[in-house]
Amino acid sequence: MGLRIYGNRQLKTLPGQMTRPTPARVREALFNIWQGDVVGCRWLDLCAGSGVMGAEALCRGAIAAVGIEQSGRACAIVRDNWRQVATPEQSWRVIQGDVAQRLRSLAGQQFDRIYFDPPYASDLYQPVLGAIAQHQLLAAGGELAVEHSPQRQDFQASSGLVVCRVKLYGNTALTFFQNPETP
Numbered sequence: 001m002g003l004r005i006y007g008n009r010q011l012k013t014l015p016g017q018m019t020r021p022t023p024a025r026v027r028e029a030l031f032n033i034w035q036g037d038v039v040g041c042r043w044l045d046l047c048a049g050s051g052v053m054g055a056e057a058l059c060r061g062a063i064a065a066v067g068i069e070q071s072g073r074a075c076a077i078v079r080d081n082w083r084q085v086a087t088p089e090q091s092w093r094v095i096q097g098d099v100a101q102r103l104r105s106l107a108g109q110q111f112d113r114i115y116f117d118p119p120y121a122s123d124l125y126q127p128v129l130g131a132i133a134q135h136q137l138l139a140a141g142g143e144l145a146v147e148h149s150p151q152r153q154d155f156q157a158s159s160g161l162v163v164c165r166v167k168l169y170g171n172t173a174l175t176f177f178q179n180p181e182t183p
Contacts, residue, residue, distance in 0.1 A: 022053060022147060024170045030145060031056060033167075033176075034113060038062055041112035044137065046099050046128060051078030053115045055085045062113075064115065065092040066100045066106065087107075091113060100124060103131040110139040117147040125155035127175075133158035140181035145174050 011135075022030075031038065039061035045054035048067035051074075058065050065082065075096045079137050082092045099118070114132065118124040125146070131137075138144055144161065150173040157163050161177040165168050 019043065026147070026172050026174065027053065028152070029167065029169060030115075033062060033065055034143070034145075038124070042066075042110065042112040042139070043079075044068075044106075044111040044118040046103075046114065046119060047118045047124070048078050049074055049117065051081045051094070053117070054078070054092070055081045057113065058082060058085050058087075058090055060075040063090060066111070067092075067094045067110075068102045069094065069096060070098060070168065071087060100127040102129055103135055103137065106137055107135040108135065110136055110142070112139050112142045114138055114142070115143040115147070116144065119159070120149040120152060124139060125152075126158075129155060129158045129161065133160040136160065137175075138179040140179055142179050146177070148173050148175065164174075 002167055021028070038057055041055040041057070041062050043053065043062040043065040045065060045067040048054060048069040054067050059171050067078050067082070071077060075094050078094045081096070086092050095105065114137065116128060117176040122179055125148070132144065138161065150168055150171065153172070157177055160179060163175060164178045165176045167174045
């Protein structure tokens with residue numbers, strides 16, 4: 001099983017419903033919004049699933065990508081996909097474990113673009129947003145996109161993060177947060 005990304009590249013995905021890849025039109029919309037900001041950026045992919053968002057970022061010129069994913073099987077797929085698309089000039093790594101806990105290990109690093117796509121019914125939204133703010137993972141001038149159900153509005157910006165836009169795409173919503181500090 002697979003799906004296609006930028007440059008008509010085929011990626012592997014996990015069979016069944018273990019992961020829910022971001023729909024193609026949502027991916028395209030996100031990268032259109034961020035089109036001028038991906039080249040040379042540091043990308044963080046949270047609840048990475050098959051790694052499609054990080055792979056797309058690498059294909060579009062991100063200099064580095066880090067993914068965090070709970071499932072060991074999914075981490076293996078992310079590694080395969082990122083290995084396939086990354087150039088020798090790009091760095092990447094995949095971290096297995098609970099996303100809210102593993103964010104601590106990234107303290108001291110900053111990312112220009114963060115994509116967070118947890119299971120829609122999970123209770124990860126607030127703890128992860130809090131950890132991103134607490135560990136100052138979003139670079140000054142950076143943006144974070146959170147994928148969620150349009151019916152889910154029960155999470156809020158944490159200190160140091162400001163909502164800058166909300167986009168709806170059928171059964172998928174993206175809430176964008178900024179680090180308001182200027183670079």
